[in-house]
Amino acid sequence: MRFEKLYADPIIEDPGFPPESMAVVINSGGKNLYGVLYTAAGMGPHPSMILLHGFPGTERNLDMAHAFRRAGWNTLVFHYRGSWGSEGCFSFQNVLDDVKAAIEFVKSEEPARKYRIDRDNIVLVGHSMGGFAALLTAADDMDIKAYAAIAPFDFGAIGENSEGDDKALRFLQGMFKECIVPLKGNTVEELINEAMANGNKWSFINNAEKLAKHKLLLIAAKRDNLSIPELHYYPLVNKMLKYNTENFEYKMIDSDHSFQDKRILLTEIIEGWLEKQVQQKSNIK
Numbered sequence: 001m002r003f004e005k006l007y008a009d010p011i012i013e014d015p016g017f018p019p020e021s022m023a024v025v026i027n028s029g030g031k032n033l034y035g036v037l038y039t040a041a042g043m044g045p046h047p048s049m050i051l052l053h054g055f056p057g058t059e060r061n062l063d064m065a066h067a068f069r070r071a072g073w074n075t076l077v078f079h080y081r082g083s084w085g086s087e088g089c090f091s092f093q094n095v096l097d098d099v100k101a102a103i104e105f106v107k108s109e110e111p112a113r114k115y116r117i118d119r120d121n122i123v124l125v126g127h128s129m130g131g132f133a134a135l136l137t138a139a140d141d142m143d144i145k146a147y148a149a150i151a152p153f154d155f156g157a158i159g160e161n162s163e164g165d166d167k168a169l170r171f172l173q174g175m176f177k178e179c180i181v182p183l184k185g186n187t188v189e190e191l192i193n194e195a196m197a198n199g200n201k202w203s204f205i206n207n208a209e210k211l212a213k214h215k216l217l218l219i220a221a222k223r224d225n226l227s228i229p230e231l232h233y234y235p236l237v238n239k240m241l242k243y244n245t246e247n248f249e250y251k252m253i254d255s256d257h258s259f260q261d262k263r264i265l266l267t268e269i270i271e272g273w274l275e276k277q278v279q280q281k282s283n284i285k
Helices: 003-007 062-070 092-107 109-115 129-139 155-162 166-179 188-197 205-211 234-243 263-277
Strands: 020-028 031-039 046-052 074-078 117-127 146-150 216-221 248-253
Touching (some): 003 062, 003 263, 020 074, 020 092, 031 062, 031 092, 046 062, 046 092, 046 129, 062 074, 062 263, 074 092, 092 129, 092 188, 117 263, 129 146, 129 205, 146 263, 155 166, 155 188, 166 188, 205 234, 216 234, 216 263, 234 248, 248 263
Parallel strands (some): 046 074, 046 117, 117 146, 146 216, 216 248
Antiparallel strands (some): 020 031, 031 074
């Protein structure tokens, strides 16, 4: 394990390749997505992570981005269309398409050369809505080494459950109204309608057989009042175990939706799991 590197400042053995924070622009659907790529120390190439934030992205998990970089990972954090200054209009489908654009970016020849990216070892890690996007991307069979979903929010299941259920609909309206403030190009009603229209297609359990083809880590929070485990975690775990027990790992942490009191434990679990999935090419010691 390299857990000690999560917490120790890196030793710069080659001054020509220090750790850096690089502003990047990713094109998705003709719109510019703004992000930061945290590059690891050393000549590399480095295994690289795309770290997806949630809805709307108040918690961007930048503490984990820095920790993973110290452990030898390049880590890309970006904003989806219509969120936090990125161009275009926000929608859940645009989020899914933007993730694919980010994957294409890190796997492209020029960015891989410039940022010392090991294109054979790219992973996708997402929290909340980012976990939703990571899972749906895995179901689309993108060429990615491994996937991790942290407290993923099942917009498919919640969309299906909101049809004809006033209590579920009010919950969704309240959450969307609070979260839509930093987003542009859509309304609460339009986002709810999008979730309902795609409920069957986006539901986690309906994608379990496809997900079983991939290396996948699923993490839930016991005290989560948003991605409630009974709806967003246990149904997928139970379905996945019917298809895949070799490449699938799942963890329950006694914390809240953002893991406010378990940040170090969360980071260690993800890093420990990723070490088992990825063949290091970098010269990090």
